[in-house]
Structure formats: C-alpha cells, structure tokens
Amino acid sequence: MTRAWAFLSRRRAGSNWDWTDIVTFVWLGAGLFIVFGPALWLVLSSLKSPAQLSEFPPTLMPYEARSVIVAGYENPLPLYKVTDDAGTRTLAEVRRVGTVAQMVDPADPGTIQKINIANRTPERDIGFSWSNYTDPFLKFDFLNYTKNSVFVTTMATLITLLTNSMAAFALSKYEFRGRGFVIVLIVATLMIPLSVILVPLYSIISGVGLINSLWGVILPTVATPTGVFLLRQYMLTIPYELLEAARMDHASEWQIYWRIVLPLTAPALAVLAIFSVVWRWNDFLWPLIVLSRQEVYTLQVGLNAYAGELNVQWHYLLAMTVMTMVPVVLVFIFLQRFITAGIAGSGLK
Amino acid sequence: MKPLASILGAVIAAPLGWIAGLAEAPLRLWQRLTGKGGMIAFFLLPNMAIFGVFVLFPLIINIVYSTTSGSALFLSDRDFVGLGQYERLLRCDDYTNTLTCQEDQFWTAVKNTAVFVVVQVGLLISIATATALILNREIMGRSFWRAMFFFPVLLSPVVVGLIWRWILDRNGALNAALVGVGLDPVNWLLERGWAFAATIGITIWAHLGFYALILLAGLQAIPRDLYEAAEMDGTPPGRVFWRITLPLLMPNLLVVIVLSLIRAVQVFDEAYVLTGGGPGTATLYLTQYIYEVGFASLLKNPGLASAASILMGGVLIVLTLVQLGLSNRNEKKGKQK
DSSP, rough: OHHHHHHOOSSSSTTTOOOOHHHHHHHHHHHHHHHHHHHHHHHHHTTTTTHTTSSSSSSSOOOOOOOEEEOOOSOOOOEEEEEEEEEEEEEEEEEEEEEEEEEETTTEEEEEEEGGGGGGEOOOOOOOTTHHHHHHHHHHSSSHHHHHHHHHHHHHHHHHHHHHHHHHHHHHOOOOOHHHHHHHHHHHHTOGGGGGGGHHHHHHHHTTTOOOOOHHHHHHHHSSSHHHHHHHHHTTTOOOHHHHHHHTTOOOHHIIIIIIIIIHHHHHHHEEEEEHHHHHHOHHHHHHHOOGGGGGGGGGHHOOOOOOOOOOOHHHHHHHHHHHHHHHHHHHHHHHHHHHHHHHHHOOO | HHHHHHHHHHHHHHHHHHHHHHHHHHHHHHHHHHHHHHHHHHHHEEEEEEEIIIIIIHHHHHHHHHTSSOOOSGGGGGGETTHHHHHHHHHHHTTOOOOBTTTTTHHHHHHHHOOOOHHHHHHHHHHHHHHHHHHSSSSTHHHHHHHHHHHHHHHHHHHHHHHHHSSSSSSSSHHHHHHHTOOOOOOTTTSHHHHHHHHHHHHHOOOOHHHHHHHHHHHHHHHHHHHHHHHHHHOHHHHHIIIIIIIHHHHHEEEEEEEHHHHHTOOHHHHHHTTTSSSSTTTOHHHHHHHHIIIIISSHHHHHHHHHHHHHHHHHHHHHEEEEEEEEHHHHHHHHH
C-alpha cells in the first residue's frame, strides 16, 4: 500500500506540490471512477438474481441465499441469522405466515420455532447467477442475434477492405481524366450522415428487396469515404518505381494491386479493419429501420427491443448488454493503440 | 506496434489474397481487351457503384421526396406537393410558442436539439480540453490514462444507453448513493429537466475520449522550446496558457468544435435508448423526430421526414464546409512552417 502510494505520488524531483498537481490527481481519480465505475457496476449487476436486483439500496456484490438440507424436508431451506431475546443463532425457514416465520435449527429439526421476521436477516454468500448469461441463449433468440451481428460485422468489414482498397489504389496510382472529380465527390459526401438520407435509402433498399435482410444493413455502410481516404493517403507513400519494375516483369495491373500494393498497405488496412469492426458491431439506427422481424435482429436492435418491453427483465438484459460489450472490450484491451494512433493521425471516427 | 500491425494486416489480407489469386487470369484477359482504362474502371467500379446507389442517389432523390406527400414508399406512387411539406414544418403562428406550430413536434425537436447542441458541445469541449491538458502533463502511466478516457468511445450507443438507464433508474445506484448520504432520491429519467441533463451527460461520457485524444495530439505538436523560453523568462503559468497553449491549440480546437457540433446536431442513439424521447417530448431530438415520422409512427409521412432531414442536412452542410475550410487552412499553415 505504501509502495503504491509512493508510486502514485512520485513526481518531478525537487518541485513542490502545487494546485495543478492536486487538480491532476482529482481529475484522473474521478475519471477512473466515472469511466470504469458504470461498466463495472453493469458487470456486477448482471450477475445478480432478479430478487437481488429489486433490492434497494443495492449491494455492491452479487449474493445468493445460503440454504441447507434439513432432515425431514424435501427441498433445501434458506438460512437466516436470528437475533432476539434467546440470543443470536442461525435457523432455517420452513415457511412464513405474515410477519411470523416458522423456523428450525438444522441441528434439531424436530422443534419448530416461531420468529418475528423483523428479528432476522438472510444468510448469504457471494454467488453469481450465471443463468442470467445462459438463459438468453436457451430461452430467447440471443444466439441468433449474435450470429447476425457477427455476419454483418465480418461481411461488411471484408467488403469494405476490398472495395475501398481497390478504389484507393485507382485514385492514388493512376492518372486519369475525372480523377479530381471523383476525389471531390468523395470529399463532398465525406460527412453526409445516414440520418439525412434515411427515407430515400429505405425506399432503395426496399426497391431491391433487401428489407429485413442482413445485406440491406451491410451494403449502405461499406463504401465508406473515410476508408478510401485513409488507404489512399497511405498508398500515396508507396514509390512508383516499385510499380514500374513490376510492369517490366509483365505483371498485370491486378497483380500489382494485390501482390505489391496491398501487402505494403497492411498497417493501414489493419486500422481500417479495426474501425470497421467496431463501427458495424455498434451500428444501431440503420439496422433498427431495416430490420423489423425478430429473426434478423442484430444484437443492438435485439437489446433495444428487450429494453423497450413493458416488463423489462433486467437480469437478462444486463447480462446480454455485457455480452454485447465483450468484443469491443477485447478490441479496447488488445488493439486500442492502433485506434488512438489512427485517430490522432487522421481524425478518423 | 508496427510488426503487430503488419501481422494483423497480413492475416486479413490472406483470404482476400486467395480470392484475388482466382481473379488473376480473367483480369489479365480484361486488361488485354480494354487496356489500362478498363482496369481503372474495374478498380473504381465496386466502390463507386455502392457509393452511388446507396449514398449519392438517395441524397439526390431526397430532394424530390421532400416535395411529395402520401404514405407510399416509392416515388412513382407519390403526389407532388411542391414546398407543401416545408410549409407544414415551418409554419407557426407564434414562433416563441411551439404549440402554435402546425408541426409542434418538429419545433419541439428543433428547440431541444438547439439547446442540446449548445450545452453539450460547450461542456464537452471544455472538459475535453481540460482532460487533454492534464494528459499532456508529465504524469505516471500516461498511456494508461489516455486509454482509460477512450474506453467509452468504443462502446455501442445501445450499451451506453442501457448502462446509464440502469444507474439512473429509480432504484438505481445513483439514488442509492444519494440516499446513502442522506438526500432524497430523484426520478432522473422521469423528470423533464433531469432527463434532458442525463442525455447531455451520457453523450459527453461516451464521446469525451475521442475529442480529448485529438486535442492531446494538438498539444503535443506545440514546440517544447516555447515553454522552456517562457519558463526562463519566469512567465506565470496562467499567462503561458493564454499566450502560448491556447493560441497554438486554436486550429485543433476549432476543428474539434465543428466536429462535435456536427455530431451533436444528429444526436439519437444514446438518448433514444436512455429516454426514448421522454418524458413527454422533453428529450425528443431531430433525428428521432425524422425516425418517428418516417418509420416508427402509425401515420408515416416519408415526405415530411424527408423535408425535415433536408433542413437538418442544410445545417450539417454549412458546418461541414466550415470544417473543410478550417482543416484546409490548418494544412496550409502546416506547410508554411
């Protein structure tokens, strides 16, 4: 503990604490709490039983009631700590009538004691309701939503990488009439958000028969101008001599693209791939509009549908939220550096 | 980091490469038949076709859509009404009172969005700047702290909305904390003012890291020797901030402000999952209005939704032009140096 404090409070040698240091500590400490607190609270809550979730004030950790098998009773009985005139002891509840509970001492199952419920507190241990996680797969379409989300994310990312890199190759490595126009066109539409073209886009998707199809979700998202831009900037740094040398060796243009340029663009492709995965996994508004049948819901749309039900089953909803969060958390843990580098470098989002 | 990126890229490129290998022979023939021009067209075609059909074309016919009425989906079945939809959206007897407007929901959404944009962007940029300044100090484990603030940015809006809906619930963690310190619990999502504040709060929570990161990059680009010179002259820290840091950060700050304005105008996902526009219409924002009118309500009116989206698009285009102008200016300045 003292070492941790020494580490945390280590500062530039010689200088004294001043108010800016205090602000820094408070800011980062509060940041730590505000950023990770809610996510941690979500995970802890998702492991609680429905009964525990309805408790107020809530406990920090998930608990489950401790129970015991008592001779003469078929089902395990819940244990309570009882404190009254007769002292403190642990009893098992047989049944409860109004404010009075009939309880037995597990060691002496013969005698039933009548205890006022005000005098007892449930005995419980930290315990996790894993069924919150397994039930959505068994009882609901959660597995199906997951499959749909994985399909959308993978296909959209693969198509994005292929089409964007082809276009970026043409726009960076060839001189042709109209190139400037194409680039301007892309810049001009760089920031056209989906929310501006919802209605006509819906009619087009409907016209080609892709309503309630996952392809209707995938196709409008794959021609990202940002992707073309990112890759083009990267490809511009690949020297022409390399391409000319390949042409001397009778390589076709297609071979130049995928045998020479594409491997050299790998780092940029990786950044775009990570972004694309996060974008498509998290997409909400467009899938919400295109997908109206439950069997084609993606995770985000499915979650929203459960959250909108009249009687929200929070124990399932929270567990499903955690599961939806998992891939993104993995990206955060392992690939966060690429993303931060990508954003700092290009303002990509 | 570099080698890992290459490995990752290679893993992704492998399946693509396999497909590409199969395409080699037919494409060699295509190149022989059509020459280089044919190949350029081939490279551009997939992206441009998708882009044209799903972005450009809808953008153009959106204007036509906004001049039609009825509930039919396809343009050919719709009646031309000229500027009727715009008139319906914009007509008000008294512009200070949204209830006197023909489309009072639209005006409520516009008003809500305007207040949201001003407050959210103001707070977001201030907090992001402060965070960037703090992250730019010589602190232990800076990359950890930087990553930490970035974490919520990756979360999906639905997840963000649900996390906070759970915390702000009547029996949620925040009320438990309030009761714990002896205050009265608040019905956060059912009181108009608090629900509105909540949508502002959670969108700041979700996006702060992104803007802090861009601003941090801007701060790190400020030459060190300027600060060293200031230190030698014994310039007080406040003056250093106003005279060195802020002016040199300004280009980045402007870009970030416009960027966050563009995002704030379109606010939807997180707020929708958190409050659903309620209570009443307290958190009804423009995008939700468009969504409801165009798709979700029983009386769908695609023409009206389309007109509203064009009005919103107009605002966004102005902001985007400002944004492009700013980044161009920054680039030129960068080159002059």
